Amino acid sequence: MEKNMNMTNLPMQTLKDIPQPKSDAKSIVALVKENGRTTGYQLSDGRIVDKQQGVQLAKQGEIKGVGIGVRNGNEYLKSLPDDSENNNLGSLPSISKQAY
Secondary structure, three states: OOOOOOHHHHHHHOOOEOOOOOOOOEOEEEEEEEOOEEEEEEEOOOOEEEHHHHHHHHHOOOEOOEEEEEEOOEEEEEEOOOOOOOOOHHHOOEEEHHHO
C-alpha cells in the first residue's frame, strides 16, 4: 500500500461519479425496499423513484449528498462520506414497495 494514500478519501475513490447538485436539489429521505433489496428512493419532495431514475436524477444534479457507484455493471446511488452517520443511505428508514 502506498504510504501517502489518504485513507479518509478511500470511500470517495470507489465512486464512478460525484455529480454537482443544483441549489434546489432534493435529498433522499427513505429507501424503497422489496424483499430486503433497495429498489428505489423516496425524495424530500415526496416523489418515489426507482433506482435507475434516482441515478439519472443525481447525474442531472437533482439529488444531493450522493455519488454514483457501479456494482456488476449496474449503477447505484451511494452516500457521500461526511461527518454525519444520520444521512447515510443505510441509516435512512425503509418503506415497502406496496406502500406507494
